[in-house]
Amino acid sequence: MTQNLPSGLPEAEVERITADLIGALKTVYDPEIPVDIYELGLIYRVDLDDDRNLVIDMTLTAPGCPVAGEMPGWVENAARGVEGIQDVTVNMVFDPPWDASRMSEEAQVALNWW
Numbered sequence: 001m002t003q004n005l006p007s008g009l010p011e012a013e014v015e016r017i018t019a020d021l022i023g024a025l026k027t028v029y030d031p032e033i034p035v036d037i038y039e040l041g042l043i044y045r046v047d048l049d050d051d052r053n054l055v056i057d058m059t060l061t062a063p064g065c066p067v068a069g070e071m072p073g074w075v076e077n078a079a080r081g082v083e084g085i086q087d088v089t090v091n092m093v094f095d096p097p098w099d100a101s102r103m104s105e106e107a108q109v110a111l112n113w114w
Contacts, residue, residue, distance in 0.1 A: 008050035017048065017084050024078040030060075031067060035110050037075070041102025044093060052086040054079055059098045068092070 009017075025038040037043060037058070045057040058075060060068055072090040079088045100113060107113075 009048075009052070013084065014048070017052075017082060020082045021046065021054070021079060021085075024082050025075065028071070028074045028078050030065070030071070032065075033061065033111070035103070035107040037071070039104045039107040039110075040098075041104065041107070042098065043075075048085075052084055053089075054085050054087065055089045055091065057091045057093045059093055061098055063094055 026036040047055040076090045
């Protein structure tokens with residue numbers, strides 16, 4: 001995941017927002033896979049600007065995923081719950097395509113893919 005963080009916010013505030021955002025993203029699951037989207041590596045980029053507007057680029061494990069239309073809304077709702085975030089935009093991207101190498105070690109263990 002690539003992070004672009006604001007320069008105008010206090011470092012401690014950015015660290016708190018980052019930790020809270022990761023926690024929020026870890027509550028979102030692909031219904032077909034028992035691992036959260038953060039550990040699956042579906043979050044490609046997170047940008048937080050000085051006005052506390054958040055832009056998230058994410059993907060899916062497959063473009064034909066049955067929840068493709070719903071998952072960006074789930075991610076947006078989770079991110080909006082983070083204190084200090086003013087606005088959230090979620091972009092669905094498919095380049096580069098997702099593959100299992102993007103999963104964390106935790107996700108690989110949970111799925112017995114190690």
